[in-house]
Structure formats: C-alpha cells, structure tokens
Amino acid sequence: MIAYLIRRVGQAVVVVIGVMILTFILIHMEPGSVARSILGIRATTSRVAIFNATYGLDQPLYKQLWNYTDQVFHGNLGQSFYQQQQVSTLFAQALPRDIFLLGTSTVLALLIALPLGVYQAVKRNGLADNLLSGTTFTLYTMPTFFFAMLMVGLFAVQLHWLPPTAPQATSVAGMLADPRALVLPEATLTLTQIAGFSRYMRSSVIDTLAQDYLRVCRAKGLGERLVLWRHVLRNSFLPIVTILGLSIPGLVGGAIVVEDIFNYQGMGLLFYQAALRHDFPILLGATLLGGVLTVIGNLAADIAYGILDPRVRYAADK
C-alpha cells in the first residue's frame, strides 16, 4: 500500500511538472507582445521596456521557465499583470467560492440522483423510467449555457422570483447572507449534474441487480427495501466514486459558463478574464492548480475505491 502510494505520488509529480512546462510553452506561443496587450498600443517604448524588465519577460524563454519553476517551488505563483495582486491571494479568494458552489451542488445532485437512479433501474423500461430517462437525457445533452439562460429568462426576467446575478460578497459567509441570489446558479449546476449522475447510477444499478448475492439476501429473508438500500445502493455507488474523483479538477474552470452567466466570482471567471487579458501568471497558476487537483482527484478516487471495494488490489494495478 505504501509502496503503491509512493509510486503514484512519484508519477504525479512528473505529470504536474509536465503540465507546468507544457502550459508555459503554450502560453508563450501566443503571438504579439504581452506588454503591449497589457499597457495598450499607446504605451511608450520605455514603459514597455520597464514592464518587460519587471516581470523578466526580456529574458530568453528557457530562463523565464527556470525562474518560474524556481518561484513555484518557493511557493510563489507570481503577480497578476493586470490586477497587480499576488496570484495566490486571488486564488485564495476565488477557490473557496468554487468549493462551496460545486460542493453543495454536487452533494445535492447526488442526494437526488442516487435514489432516482435506483428507482429507474428497479422500474426499468416502465413509463416513469422512460419519462425520467428522456428528461435527464435531454438535460444532459443541452448546452449548459442555454439551460442557464432559460432559467434566468424564466425565473428572473419573467417571473421576478429570483435575482439574475449571484451574490457579490467576497467571502462564502457573505454570500450565504443573500441566499435568494444563490438559488439560480446552484439549481443550474445541480440539475445538470443530476442528469449525468442518474444516467450512470441507473446502468450501474441494473448491473448490480443481476448479481447472485442479491438472491442470497432475499433468500435469507431481507425485505426488498433493505436489499435496495443496503446492498444495491452501496455497491452501485462505486462507479460514481470514480466520477466524483475525476470531477475534482472541475474546481478550476468547471463551472465557467455558470460563473460567467451569473457573474459568480470564482476560479472559472478569474481564468476566463485572465485568458482574455493575456494575464499569464494567473493562467499558469490556474493550469498548475488544475493539474495538481487532477492528480489528487485520481489518487483519491483510486484509494476510495480500494477502501469501498476490498476486491481491488493495489499491486494488481499498475
């Protein structure tokens, strides 16, 4: 187990360093000068020179990469060109908001989707299942931005029930003070996630229902409800664990469309604006964070899988 972990972490470090180098090269492939795009076309040559010297952009690319790597290993993600703030400060503000938004919507979605998936699988190919499958499938294929705009159009513009923007407070506690404004972004994310989860859950439960051990459970006299809740639900949950692990990097940019529509100041919006403004340090930092989160997510999913399912042996895995 420990040897396995060490090997996995070793691989992860290689991947993260790879992510850093690749993004660095990619971003610097962008044509035109960064200084010009930040300072504007009317900036004087000396201003441009000062800007380049300040951020070390006048050095050769390999040296810039080295400097950046050095910085990162000292726990410094650099300073945003545009906002003149430490990237880590910006992330520290944005990330908790995403953890809150995506965390709560994912939990809500799971609470609804898991029983829904079990219900659909038990009553499969009946009228209710077909209706639900059709609905979730349509929701699943619908572009998120379209769905979100429809929600805004209906609940904010036509019915005036809910505000069309997310709360603008800087802290999570501040956002909770305005719960009405949270409803639309939360609902959009929850509903789109239900669509995905329940589809997986349905097919997973169908697989589980065909297993022999359920016959044993029924034969020893367990009620149908107990069989479903204790034995089917738990075992069908395994594939969802993997999906959950893989969705952790979604914290960086996963909710970008929803954040853009509701002006929710999270990582996605931060990244999106940085991409439009050529704000390299934020782009690099966010990608790096995304890489780290992916690696953590994969590892967490594998470990959780091993705990939940004793049949999985770490040694057998590569």
Add this chain to the structure above:
Amino acid sequence: MQPINSTTTRFDELDAGEIHGDGRRWYALREFFGNTQARVGLAIIVLLFLFCFLGPVFYHTNQVKVDLLTKDFAPSKQHLLGTDDYGFDVIGRLMRGGQASFGLGFAVAGVTTVVGTLYGAVAGIIGGVVDAVMMRLIDTLLSIPGIVLLLIMVNIFTPTLFTVILVLSLLSWLVVARLVRGEVLSLRTRDYVLAAKTMGSGTGRIMWRHMVPNAFGVIIVNATFSIADAITALSTLSFLGLGMAAPYADWGTMLSNGLNDLFDGYWWLIYPPAILLILTIIGFSLIGDAVLDSLDVRLRRR
C-alpha cells in the same frame, strides 16, 4: 505495408480477418439495427442530414447579401421562421448552419480517430519505455482541464474553421489514444496474434489487420461521441465570445447569438437552433450508446 513474401499473404488471408471476422461483424450490425435506440438515433440524424443538405435545393433563400431592412422579422408567410440580425432567412440559415455543424463534427471525429488510433496502437505495440513516455504525455495533457486548455488555445490561434477543428481535435484525441492502447494491450496477448506472428507477419501488418479491426468497436463508439462533443464545445466557445466571426454560422453559434435577443422575445432566433442542436447531440449519443450495447464493450465514457 504490403508483405514481400507471397506465402505469407495467402496464409494471412485465410486467417481470422476474412471468414470468422465477417460473420462477427454482420452479427454486430444485426444487433445494432435491432436496437430501438439505434433506429431512433439514425432516423434523427438522417432526417437532419436531409434537411441540411437537400433542403437548400427546394427552399431558396438569400444567404449572401446582408439586408438590414429585413432584420429581425417575426415569422411570416414570406419567412416561415423569421429573419436574423443580418436579415437572413432563419430556415435557410439553419440549413447552412447544419452543414457547418455536421462538417465540424465529422472533421473533428475524423482527425481525432486517426491520430488517437495511430498513437494508441503504436504505444501499445511497442510497449516498454516508449509506451511509458507516450502515456505520461497523455496523462499530462489530460491533467489540464479541457476548458482551460481550450481557452489558452483559442487565444493563441485566431478562431477560423480550420484552427477550431485543430484545437478541438487536439483536445479529444487523448481519450481515444488511451482507449486504443488499452485494447491493443489486451489484444496483444491473444492467440491469433501469436499465430499471425508465427506465420511471419510484421508489426505493421499485425497492427492493421488484427489490432485495429478488433479495436474498431471502441474506436467507433468514441468517434460518435466526439462528433456530439465537438458541436457542443464550439457552441460553448461562441457563447463565451471566442467562436467564429459573423458570416460563419453553425447551430451552436446561431444559438449563442440568438440568446443575446432572449429578453427581446425573438424566440425564433433561439429555439429552432437549440432544438436542432439538442436533437443532433441526442441522435449521435443514441447511436453511440447502441453501438456500445451491440458490441458489448465495457468501457466508460470519460
């Protein structure tokens, strides 16, 4: 790829590929067409295809000259679904847009499939250090969240149809490569591959005659899904303001442009492209699911 030794050719032609393989392929096809999902999906796609590619033959509209005097007309007898921001007839625009959407989807799926299959097959067959290095590269690229990579790429390349196809393909070949490699690794140990090797087939021949046809199921399923994914991805990009400029139109771009007029009540600019877009994605997803069922390949969509 042509073997030099003629004996090898004759023996190879007799093995699994021809007789046995054909039967299995027919079986898969029969299974596929017996599936309701598959039939519905195919029907949707065929109908949409006819609408896009045969439609303009019967329904002539001006799609070239911008006419601001007929801008944003509501549906009438003259324009059955009204006109858009440039004065183009919406039905005619939908036909044009559909051609673009399908074109984009198929182009991305094509590039993705070819590149991914080659990469995955090469990695799987050579194995060892080469395989490890090739796979770490894939891991690395997959570790960058897709939308993040997409935004960076769109910033580097000015969006034109060619670069968008390139960028979307760059993102989606990774999964194919991984799947094909996995298939190849498991196929490599099969007896018939050993048999082919004993008869003197080279690596290239084994790859094309034995590995790729047998990994075909995985490949086709992924291609179907990547058509749908590419169309959705472009629509998201154009919603974020990073899509292609005005004379170009596909359903996703039309939808995201139409949403600008959502609160003015110009429903004919929003719902028609939305419905067609969703139908397309449903169609391809149904086909993909059905192929998956008919081949009974256990793989999870990422």
